Amino acid sequence: MNILMLMETFSVVVETGSFTAAAEKLGLSKSFVSKQVSLLEQDLGARLLYRTTRKLSLSEEGSQFYNHCQLIMQEAESARAELLDSHSSPKGKIRMTLPQSLIISGLGVILIRFQQRYPDIELEVIASGRVEDLVESGIDIAIRVGQLEDSSLMSKRLADCRFQVVAAPQYIERFGEPAQPADLLNHNCLIYGDSKVNKGWPFRSFSGEVLTVKTKGNLISNDGHLIVESMLNSLGIGFGPDFLFARYVAEGKLKPLLEEYSSPPTMISALYPMNRNLPRRVRILIDYLADHLDGSNGE
Incomplete structure (x- = not known):
């Protein structure tokens, strides 16, 4: 039978x-x-x-x-379907969302290389750090920076990162360098509005306790380009994931501050709906990002 x-x-x-x-x-x-x-x-x-x-x-x-x-x-x-698909080049559409900070720091280049390798996959990229309902929004994958909240979504760690405070040397020469997190209250802080930490910058004390400073300044924007350019032009102090500033720190255009109070380490993750039948093209993209982001800081 x-x-x-x-x-x-x-x-x-x-x-x-x-x-x-x-x-x-x-x-x-x-x-x-x-x-x-x-x-x-x-x-x-x-x-x-x-x-x-x-x-x-x-x-x-x-x-x-x-x-x-x-x-x-x-x-x-x-x-x-998966077995039949494995014999052919992956194709189809992927809708993804990710913070603009990741795009401008190098992940955009990785996505371009991905499309060069898999030309039959169509990417729709939504630059946003807002937490979306992936199912309702028809989004296949979301890339997020920071500790993940409990949810029904599946996740995969792509790379580690750390948030840091930075400023241009010219700003420091003019206004001085903060010696402790509380000193930021006396500085013009540039707030990246697409980040979960835009209402308070987290630090770790010498005893290991996490403390938050509610910074303020004359610029709040969800445009990562504008925040970085403002820092490069000595308009204020910024806070964000290290991969966003790595290039400028290496060139001496930005200087890390309060390193002894560095915030707890975090990670870059891929989130996707809990679905056993995750399309092969989406699995390929997740694996590609993990291979090219891990240890590279988006470079």
Whole structure:
């Protein structure tokens, strides 16, 4: 007895609403389809369908069993589709969202290289640090910086990072260098508005305690370019993930501050809906980002 064949026959009967329609869809005789369902009921020791001259209806056991049949059929179809897809170049559309800070710090270049390698994959990139409902928004993957909140989403660590305070040497010469986090209250702080820490910059004391400074300044923006350019032009002190400033720190255009009070380490993560049947193209993108971001700080 082929239980999968019996389950498929039963499912088609339920979906079409009659043995006749199911037989036509399956290319079998009505009597054979009816016998298949009877064999399934005998094997399970339960009535799955109530039969009348006018219609078929599911029993309670039949309804429960049908739900299981649907899951199994979907898994089988997904396995088949995945195997067929593995023999061809990945294709299709991926909608993703990520903070602009990641794009301007180097991840944008990584995405361009990804498309050069996989030209049949269409990327729709939404530059935003806001937490979206991925399912409702039709988003396949979100890249986030920072500790993750509890959610029903799956996640994969892509790289480690640390938030840091930076300023241009010219700003420090003019206004002085803060010696402790509380000194930031006497400085013009440039607030990156797309970050979860825009209302308070976190630091770690010598005892390991995490403390927050509610900084203020004359510029708040979700445009990472504007924040960085303002710092480069000595307009204030900025705070953000180290990969955002790495290039300018290396060139001496920005200087890290309060390093002994560095904030707790965090990470860059990929979030995606909890779905066993994650499309192959999305898995490929996640793995590609993990390979090229880890240890590279987006370079």
